[in-house]
Amino acid sequence: MTTGTRRRLAPEVRRRQVLDAAIEVFSEEGLHGASMDAIAARAGVSKPSVYAHGGTKDELFAACLAREADRLMSTLTTAVLPDAGSGGADARARLRRALRAFFRAVTTHRQGWTVLYRQASAGEFAGPVDAARRGIVARAAELLAAELGGSPETALPVAHTLVGAAEGLADWWLGADHRSEDQDPADLLADMLVAVVWPGLDALRQA
Amino acid sequence: MTTGTRRRLAPEVRRRQVLDAAIEVFSEEGLHGASMDAIAARAGVSKPSVYAHGGTKDELFAACLAREADRLMSTLTTAVLPDAGSGGADARARLRRALRAFFRAVTTHRQGWTVLYRQASAGEFAGPVDAARRGIVARAAELLAAELGGSPETALPVAHTLVGAAEGLADWWLGADHRSEDQDPADLLADMLVAVVWPGLDALRQA
Amino acid sequence: MTTGTRRRLAPEVRRRQVLDAAIEVFSEEGLHGASMDAIAARAGVSKPSVYAHGGTKDELFAACLAREADRLMSTLTTAVLPDAGSGGADARARLRRALRAFFRAVTTHRQGWTVLYRQASAGEFAGPVDAARRGIVARAAELLAAELGGSPETALPVAHTLVGAAEGLADWWLGADHRSEDQDPADLLADMLVAVVWPGLDALRQA
Amino acid sequence: MTTGTRRRLAPEVRRRQVLDAAIEVFSEEGLHGASMDAIAARAGVSKPSVYAHGGTKDELFAACLAREADRLMSTLTTAVLPDAGSGGADARARLRRALRAFFRAVTTHRQGWTVLYRQASAGEFAGPVDAARRGIVARAAELLAAELGGSPETALPVAHTLVGAAEGLADWWLGADHRSEDQDPADLLADMLVAVVWPGLDALRQA
DNA sequence: CATGAATGAGTCTTCATTCAT
DNA sequence: CATGAATGAAGACTCATTCAT
Incomplete structure (x- = not known):
């Protein structure tokens, strides 16, 4: 959506994207306050992608x-x-x-x-x-x-x-x-x- | 539920009960992690009583x-x-x-x-x-x-x-x-x- | 609380008070939107009094x-x-x-x-x-x-x-x-x- | 629940379903009397779907x-x-x-x-x-x-x-x-x- | 693979109603 | 009698999680 084309990235790169976004959001909102939606949005990917690359919220x-x-x-x-x-x-x-x-x-x-x-x-x-x-x-x-x-x-x-x-x-x-x-x-x-x-x-x- | 009978207590006493329970639960579960249900249960009162004496979760x-x-x-x-x-x-x-x-x-x-x-x-x-x-x-x-x-x-x-x-x-x-x-x-x-x-x-x- | 002394009024007078208040509040808020608390407050009596003189919300x-x-x-x-x-x-x-x-x-x-x-x-x-x-x-x-x-x-x-x-x-x-x-x-x-x-x-x- | 399978429909179709159900329920129960649960049930979808396609109760x-x-x-x-x-x-x-x-x-x-x-x-x-x-x-x-x-x-x-x-x-x-x-x-x-x-x-x- | 769409479960909050004083 | 205090039940709304495309 951001890029128009959904680019396929190397899994490790995607994982880093997700982790970076997660750290930002967790820092700002707290563990329970952060929502997976917010993390997905921050990372610029869809929610299922967050699950694919970061796992469950707890795992993440x-x-x-x-x-x-x-x-x-x-x-x-x-x-x-x-x-x-x-x-x-x-x-x-x-x-x-x-x-x-x-x-x-x-x-x-x-x-x-x-x-x-x-x-x-x-x-x-x-x-x-x-x-x-x-x-x-x-x-x-x-x-x-x-x-x-x-x-x-x-x-x-x-x-x-x-x-x-x-x-x-x-x-x-x-x-x-x-x-x-x-x-x-x-x-x-x-x-x-x-x-x-x-x-x-x-x-x-x-x- | 703790006492079985629904006793009428002075508001300040009840408020103390509620605050005590809230501090315990907040300490254990965190702000977002704590549920008003849990606080009510810990205080031994009903949830509406928590609201009556402690106010909103944020106020509490x-x-x-x-x-x-x-x-x-x-x-x-x-x-x-x-x-x-x-x-x-x-x-x-x-x-x-x-x-x-x-x-x-x-x-x-x-x-x-x-x-x-x-x-x-x-x-x-x-x-x-x-x-x-x-x-x-x-x-x-x-x-x-x-x-x-x-x-x-x-x-x-x-x-x-x-x-x-x-x-x-x-x-x-x-x-x-x-x-x-x-x-x-x-x-x-x-x-x-x-x-x-x-x-x-x-x-x-x-x- | 309004008068300081809780005056005992003739039941019919109390009932009229309650009905008047109820009509006002129902008109403003609608049947479901009106709360018994609001009616009691408008009538200047306690909620149990509303029940005593006006009955259930539906009856009222x-x-x-x-x-x-x-x-x-x-x-x-x-x-x-x-x-x-x-x-x-x-x-x-x-x-x-x-x-x-x-x-x-x-x-x-x-x-x-x-x-x-x-x-x-x-x-x-x-x-x-x-x-x-x-x-x-x-x-x-x-x-x-x-x-x-x-x-x-x-x-x-x-x-x-x-x-x-x-x-x-x-x-x-x-x-x-x-x-x-x-x-x-x-x-x-x-x-x-x-x-x-x-x-x-x-x-x-x-x- | 109506269909048994959880089918994916076009958003406009779902929105129409939800609106139709909402009109029925609002007509029968009134604005305050209608519950989002009832609307969801009538539409044959889950409550979150009602929110996704119809918005807040007021918006709906x-x-x-x-x-x-x-x-x-x-x-x-x-x-x-x-x-x-x-x-x-x-x-x-x-x-x-x-x-x-x-x-x-x-x-x-x-x-x-x-x-x-x-x-x-x-x-x-x-x-x-x-x-x-x-x-x-x-x-x-x-x-x-x-x-x-x-x-x-x-x-x-x-x-x-x-x-x-x-x-x-x-x-x-x-x-x-x-x-x-x-x-x-x-x-x-x-x-x-x-x-x-x-x-x-x-x-x-x-x- | 990446995603939009769907949902079960749970949260906060309020209300009509009733005891105990 | 009149009331402050208490509660069971229910409602709006959100979230983590997963299908089907």
């Missing part, structure tokens, strides 16, 4: 969840990879780099993880959502343990604290108009968060 | 939101009131006390604010929800400004960070089974959070 | 119907009583007098019969409504038969025609703004209708 | 109204078209022809206009209904003005009278059992009405 939501979780996870991992865990004077810099990656992901891709996972923190999807979030936090805990010493398990509450803090700060930045700042927002936010938490983390390490 | 949700926001707000305020803002050596203790109040509220009343406001961070209720959360954070910013010096505006991002961190830590504690701990969980959590953030905050104050 | 509507039918019926009868049926040169004058009475009733008491019976010309009340209307037309047929000669049965279609014509003309007058006319509207309308139908009726009589 | 009712008004209007216009307005000796014949068309339409299609428009002469639809009826009467006034001379405005009350008379007479015929008459009822009714009103109209013309 789960796929969105998984894709955004993966995206965030790989962003973090990539940012941290180089010379991780060498301890010493650069630990602060490495934390800052990881946080900057997180903030960049979140501020660039607004409708992604942060918005998405909140929709479903209760209800039928509480399980998968929690699992995904715990995955991310677990990864953060591993990194922290490498930097600060100690086992990942003891680092777990600290990781939760850190991720929560980062989300809170990102919320603040996303909430108001900060578009005119000349600095890269990710840099700014990473600096702010490091200033607040690094002294405490450093002290924990030495304890 | 707004009322739940308002009640929990008020509850949390007054908890915080009460905890902080005594000898606030005297600066100096007790600032750390006062922060700890406020955090303990927050954690107590959140861990005691699981289905309260933290769970509730996330349901509606997008969609039709994004506005009210955000406003409520911003109110709480603004209060935190005032307290921080009193302790650390500086204007509430500059304290705002720090407040967001702090609230986010507290929520993250609370999530961790609520997520797994920590019921057997012998210490008061609120104390434990407050100690943990203070350990992470106080050094940084202290440094900010002196800057 | 039937009572309204009956009261307005009676009112119209007696208006007509009264107008026609003096020296009815003397035939001859005054038949035209007597027809005019009856019509004037009809128009006066209808234009004075807008929310009465004309509006009311149309609400229910179909549905559960088709029967009673039709019966009431037929009663009125039958009375008209009797009068016509007395004037024009012939049996009431043969006069029946003529009576239907006449009543329909009167209603149509009344509709016209009620529809637009004719408030500024200096002549009594009932006189005007009666004259108009007589001008159209009398020659034909007169011819019928002689046939 | 408006569509029924419009269709019946158009049908009646075109019937009248068609009947009157040939050599209209030539005045003189045939005016009576032309009036008779128009009335016969009206009566044929009304007696053939019982559940049409006459029944339909009364349902809604008050309430939310008072406006549209009145407008539609006024359209018909205005057309009648034009015709009358062409025949009798004078402007359509002065003919308006006469037109209202005439339409009302025709409706009243039609009511009489529809009310009782006249099925065994050997004459075409439309002819019979037109003759009766012409006998009553023509002399008066003729006199008006010469005045």
Whole structure:
């Protein structure tokens, strides 16, 4: 209808179209608030196509969840990879780099993880959502343990604290108009968060 | 149905019943996921009674939101009131006390604010929800400004960070089974959070 | 609530209050559109009082119907009583007098019969409504038969025609703004209708 | 349900099915009395189909109204078209022809206009209904003005009278059992009405 | 394959009616 | 008696899902 001809696209391309549209609509309307009609319209395809390429509404939501979780996870991992865990004077810099990656992901891709996972923190999807979030936090805990010493398990509450803090700060930045700042927002936010938490983390390490 | 007899109760009592049930169900199922039938059943009244005492679904949700926001707000305020803002050596203790109040509220009343406001961070209720959360954070910013010096505006991002961190830590504690701990969980959590953030905050104050 | 004290009134007075309110509301909202709540509010009493004095909604509507039918019926009868049926040169004058009475009733008491019976010309009340209307037309047929000669049965279609014509003309007058006319509207309308139908009726009589 | 198989039909066909059913049910039960369930059942489709093809209940009712008004209007216009307005000796014949068309339409299609428009002469639809009826009467006034001379405005009350008379007479015929008459009822009714009103109209013309 | 058309199931909301005070 | 409070039943409307083309 949009193109006049109904073009046959490769299945993976269609699937990506559908997922993109779904993420947008889920982010705006919430899990229950989003309708399959709206998703189909946003994707520019018919409703049966949505079912063909995205499956049931629940499956579709789960796929969105998984894709955004993966995206965030790989962003973090990539940012941290180089010379991780060498301890010493650069630990602060490495934390800052990881946080900057997180903030960049979140501020660039607004409708992604942060918005998405909140929709479903209760209800039928509480399980998968929690699992995904715990995955991310677990990864953060591993990194922290490498930097600060100690086992990942003891680092777990600290990781939760850190991720929560980062989300809170990102919320603040996303909430108001900060578009005119000349600095890269990710840099700014990473600096702010490091200033607040690094002294405490450093002290924990030495304890 | 619960009582078998159809008892006449004072309107305020019934309203409380309905609000309590609504908060439970909204917490479990989400705004759109919750049905008025479920709320009526949970409250042990008929659906028309829900409408009579709680109004429309939207009004009911707004009322739940308002009640929990008020509850949390007054908890915080009460905890902080005594000898606030005297600066100096007790600032750390006062922060700890406020955090303990927050954690107590959140861990005691699981289905309260933290769970509730996330349901509606997008969609039709994004506005009210955000406003409520911003109110709480603004209060935190005032307290921080009193302790650390500086204007509430500059304290705002720090407040967001702090609230986010507290929520993250609370999530961790609520997520797994920590019921057997012998210490008061609120104390434990407050100690943990203070350990992470106080050094940084202290440094900010002196800057 | 209106008076502060709930005054005990004689049952008939209460019943009249209720019926008056019911006629108003039924006229404005229609049979199904009117709610017992609205009627109670309009009457200034509580809903159980409406039931106590007016009975079920159906009974109440039937009572309204009956009261307005009676009112119209007696208006007509009264107008026609003096020296009815003397035939001859005054038949035209007597027809005019009856019509004037009809128009006066209808234009004075807008929310009465004309509006009311149309609400229910179909549905559960088709029967009673039709019966009431037929009663009125039958009375008209009797009068016509007395004037024009012939049996009431043969006069029946003529009576239907006449009543329909009167209603149509009344509709016209009620529809637009004719408030500024200096002549009594009932006189005007009666004259108009007589001008159209009398020659034909007169011819019928002689046939 | 009627067909057993769920057949795919052209939208216009389905729309006609739905409109036909709606007119029947609205005629029988009234605007408020009719339920969308009943309309769906009568049409032999599911409720969502009614919404898909007929829209909201209000829209559906408006569509029924419009269709019946158009049908009646075109019937009248068609009947009157040939050599209209030539005045003189045939005016009576032309009036008779128009009335016969009206009566044929009304007696053939019982559940049409006459029944339909009364349902809604008050309430939310008072406006549209009145407008539609006024359209018909205005057309009648034009015709009358062409025949009798004078402007359509002065003919308006006469037109209202005439339409009302025709409706009243039609009511009489529809009310009782006249099925065994050997004459075409439309002819019979037109003759009766012409006998009553023509002399008066003729006199008006010469005045 | 892609789609317009169709539907069963469920949601919010209101109403006529009746207890218990 | 008059009433506020309570409810069973029903109605308008929407949605996720699937045939038939």
